Amino acid sequence: EEKKDFKIAWSIYAGWMPWGYAADHGIVKKWAEKYGITIEVTQFNDYVESINQYTAGAYDAVTVTNMDALSIPAAGGVDTTAVIVGDFSNGNDAVILKDGATLADIKGRPVNLVEFSVSHYLLARALDSVGMSEQDVQVINTADPDMIGAFQTPEVTAMVTWNPMVSAIVKLPGATKVFDSSQIPGEILDLAVANTETVKDNPDFAKAMAGIWYDTVTLMAADTAEGAAARAAMGAASGTDQAGFEEQLAATKLYAKPSDAVAFVTSAELGAKMDHVRKFLFDKGLLGPSASSPDAVGIALGDGTVLGDGANVKLRFAPDWMQAAADGKL
Amino acid sequence: MRLINLHPDRGTRLVLGLAPFGALMLAYLIGSAVRLAANPADKLLPALTTLAASIERLAFLPDPRTGDILLWADTLASLARLGWGLGLATGGALAIGLAVAVLPLARAALSPLVAFVSMVPPLALLPILFILLGLGEVSKVALIVIGVMPVMTRDLALAAHALPREQIVKAETLSASTWLIAIRVVLPQILPRLIDSLRLQLGPAFLFLIAAEAISADAGLGYRIFLVRRYLAMDVIFPYVAWITLLAVLLDIGLTGLRRRLFPWSELRA
Amino acid sequence: MRLINLHPDRGTRLVLGLAPFGALMLAYLIGSAVRLAANPADKLLPALTTLAASIERLAFLPDPRTGDILLWADTLASLARLGWGLGLATGGALAIGLAVAVLPLARAALSPLVAFVSMVPPLALLPILFILLGLGEVSKVALIVIGVMPVMTRDLALAAHALPREQIVKAETLSASTWLIAIRVVLPQILPRLIDSLRLQLGPAFLFLIAAEAISADAGLGYRIFLVRRYLAMDVIFPYVAWITLLAVLLDIGLTGLRRRLFPWSELRA
Amino acid sequence: MSRLEIRNLWKEYGQQIVLENISLTIAPRAFVALVGPSGCGKTTFLRLLLGQEVPTRGEILLDGQPLPREPGPDRGVVYQRYSVFPHMTVLGNVMAGPEMKTARFLGRRFGAARRAIAEEARAMLAEVGLAGAEDKYPAQLSGGMQQRLALAQALMMKPRVLLLDEPFGALDPGIRSDIHRLMQRLWNETPMTVVMVTHDLKEAFTLATRIIAFERRRDRPEERDRYGASVGSDIAVWPPRSAGGPTIWTSDYLPDRDDPILWGPTTGTTRPQGA
Amino acid sequence: MSRLEIRNLWKEYGQQIVLENISLTIAPRAFVALVGPSGCGKTTFLRLLLGQEVPTRGEILLDGQPLPREPGPDRGVVYQRYSVFPHMTVLGNVMAGPEMKTARFLGRRFGAARRAIAEEARAMLAEVGLAGAEDKYPAQLSGGMQQRLALAQALMMKPRVLLLDEPFGALDPGIRSDIHRLMQRLWNETPMTVVMVTHDLKEAFTLATRIIAFERRRDRPEERDRYGASVGSDIAVWPPRSAGGPTIWTSDYLPDRDDPILWGPTTGTTRPQGA
């Protein structure tokens, strides 16, 4: 249906901080007014809760990783479109060992991570890369805010987590980063997704999202005083400072130019990456109790091909609005 | 007849008591039907059949990954933590509460501390707890103890303090020493209150248990709830919440029965 | 002289009362020094100077981003939620507790529900709450209400039920209707208990507040603690925890004073 | 005019029979003293008259009408304990009845109406010797003062039937005789029937027109549950007293058991009546 | 041999003077009845004798020694209320004293020692008329039974000084006279001094060797705080009684105020003593 009032949920993470900044500095308002709509931007402390809220229909759009977009809203039957592919994790997620030099040393250890999150996926991919499987370790679910404290306890000897925790943990005595997401580039994507039906009926909303995003990212990536001020503000909002924030950004491959994002989304590479992801999710039973194969939930890729069940496409990568931004047609 | 004197009979009472539960159930069914009509894969309010299937899977079929029956494994893990936590908290509260009530010196030294600690939000101190006690069972039990014990201690000290001064004097005229007053006069009289206090702390104890398990665990009721929250599996969360509630209600009833059996005189005050 | 009769004088009491706090402080200082010696960048137990600097930044200097003084902005946001939550919970508990105590029909209908709901772990139901009520202030207030109200309701209903039957009969012989019994006999006598009950629920209320703010907020004491917890910024967490504790203690003292002032007779029972 | 008829009244609690087949007629304006051993059911009998309990069998008629099944302002009561509202001041306690009777919504009166009630209440308090204690709370009063307060509270309603459960046990000798005189006067002035439980036979003879003793005819331990109490003796006080004025036999000043000056024979003697 | 000397005793609570300059000597084996208006400080005086409160000024000597500053087994007490342990059975309550006296760690005896104490306790319970109630809890007893239990409990310790605070107020007339006889006998048999507060002058004259009345010499409201009570009159009962055997004047059977058969002049009369 057509509507005028939209709600976006975002949570605190390096790649999504522009949303908060945009809301605070009138960028959201500017674009909303341009399209004659209103957009309410809500900050979540709790990432999972923001996705749940979106999945339950309380929000029109949410910031989410590709993996969680598939396992929560898409597997929950909410047809979801990735409006913006903002960045991919290029070192933001890491496997860290205590008293161990290489990934192979992880064998037999308990590993603390947020189960079923991108960390879990990263671990699976890491183990894969050295010919091990999850049977070789013991996974212990640990809440992300407590990772730094947890790492300092004696019984924790291996951990998978993400930034800002990673950068603090690697500085602790005895910590070694043995694998990180830069070794699986493009597999952990940070997206801004929206309800497919909503953007179909209200393309202006998606356009506004793209406008907001690229305005802010351009500002943030600029090597100017304004850019520095923006990064400082985002750092403060995420509980650290400008230096800490820039450190996190360094581990993030940001598609500051919309054309880069379009190129990635329409490349064949995306299909291969998403295939890893959906196999992992199926393996863990996260595609729903009725899923009998990784194909259960269909994924429409940016180049038009469909991965899995074409009759049940619930996650779509749509380059349209990023393309419009690249073309200056917003 | 005044409403205050209008006592419903047994049947009416039963019907009235069940009505709100029926209403809740109905609201759920309607909500679920509406949402499922809009999106058949909706996860928020699963249909009864989905719930039943999940319950069967959780409570009766072994988990393919570990071979355990999840609900029982989780329940055992959680109840063990709860039992330890509540047991230690009860013992500690009894010892400190008794000392505070009987010994003016202990009261002077400990009661400000207990009053202060009972106001500290324990969840905020979790990181410290972890580092001091590690991520294992100890810190989960410790969270329960820290969350529950100060309140119980204050409650017991108050109960002991509320004993009429005359009873203490009477005991002294019966040649009791401080120690004998503590164990033969004060202790037995606060034990029923201890059980009641424990009952009142069941809710908070479950809360802290869930919070601790949410932070780090590989089994437990709270662990499962927070784990499946990641994919909004309300078909697991609802049965678990209902099960926790049932456990708490059963514990509550059991404790009340225990108090009645152990301390028949405590029922007689009227 | 028996220990039970050994009352320390004022000075000794003060010294004894402060001693455990002193010991805690000392333990902190030693622990902090040891850890900082091993790792100067250790964040777990920051040095006093670091704490002082953080306190200055939080409580006295405006935040560069928003221009607010963080501690005050957080405190205001949290206290507003707490006030609403506790206010609504108190009002609701009073109304339902009174009805349950005075009207046998209401008792039959509501008391099983209240007993059941008081055992539900509210944190597990958070997602539903957020979806029903949105993520604004309403759902945070609602979490406090849901967490606190059933316990208070039971407490008040018990207190009202404990009034001697003879008082009710007496009121009836003085021509009181059910309504007049409720407002002139039962209500005033449970108000002091209401305040005490509220005091006892301050701890849980803060707990739920922090839990709600941990999920979604952009200001608040719990928000800040969870925000900086990712960085293990104990130099912020400690002052916030201390501040929350202080607020709770002050509220507790204030409420006790209020009860003494408003209901002087409630002090007289002896 | 407040005649009480009790017909074949039984009261059982579960298995235990407390009162067994009691039939009595209490004349209007009688002053009945109820005596009997502890636990024989005197308080239970008062509760039945009050409507607080329902008889197991039998009925109670007030002026020929079945007694309403709940307490009401036509019957006043002073209990052994718990008789006053701890959250109201002494004055508030005494004003509560008239206030609630006339202000059906708030239970409070304001302005002139309130002042009128307060005046009446103060006068009543002065009568029971509580002048000066108007602003205290019950917990600040001694037991005896609380009983007098409860009496004042009940009397404010001018009940047709006044039920007293050992009301004067906690009183000083001196105050007790003051209160006895007050009771006598009020009973004379107000059209009410009084039923008073007492352990003190002297008091019974000092005040009552009729003394009814409950007793258990069978009281071996194994019989205790199966047989209740019934009327053991029923004595009219001689010389007969009647409400509304002194008879030739009663003087204005009734000496009291505890006045040390007088430990001679008492003024009333007894004459057995009926079977 | 339990001679009590009270010298210039004052007791103040904050601003309020309760007892003012009391000096008394109580002979060994005396039975003192303490009377006086409500709130004049009788209970306070007992508390001072007990060691539960400390005098503001003055001193109390027991057989020439200053009274220990805390209660002990040499002084027994029966309070107005709260006198027994609600969590012990009747038998347990009576056994508590001897058990705690001999078992200093557990407060319990076992085997033969326990049986001996239990036997003694049962005998004492029978004396106060509580035979058959051994396994009940205090809350299952009537007020009067609880008072008798408290008495039995105190008597088990054979205290040198027994302090009674209105112990018989809640008793039936019949039971009351039984207990009066028991008290009389125990006082005769056991070397103890008794101080009993009572409101009932008759009871005082029935039991005591000496009656002490506390009174406030100035009792206008504004003076109430500034002046305490002191000894108003001090009467030796005539014919004199003494512990250890009946005198020629006292018969074995002491009639009681509430026996309806006897409302003649009482057996004791008074003779004022000292100033």
Ligand SMILES: Nc1ncnc2c1ncn2[C@@H]1O[C@H](COP(=O)(O)OP(=O)(O)OP(=O)(O)O)[C@@H](O)[C@H]1O
């Ligand atoms: N609500 C009740 N349920 C069961 N039994 C009761 C109840 N109320 C009273 N009884 C029993 O009924 C009997 C009579 O009690 P009641 O209080 O009427 O005696 P009483 O004559 O007033 O005694 P007392 O002189 O001690 O006040 C007692 O045996 C008591 O145990």
Ligand SMILES: Nc1ncnc2c1ncn2[C@@H]1O[C@H](COP(=O)(O)OP(=O)(O)OP(=O)(O)O)[C@@H](O)[C@H]1O
């Ligand atoms: N702990 C206390 N603190 C302050 N005042 C007290 C305390 N105990 C007693 N009083 C006051 O001392 C006075 C004497 O009280 P006490 O109980 O000794 O009187 P009493 O003669 O035993 O009266 P009653 O015959 O009513 O039992 C009263 O005015 C009372 O208010």
Ligand SMILES: [Mg+2]
């Ligand atoms: Mg009675």
Ligand SMILES: [Mg+2]
């Ligand atoms: Mg007294």
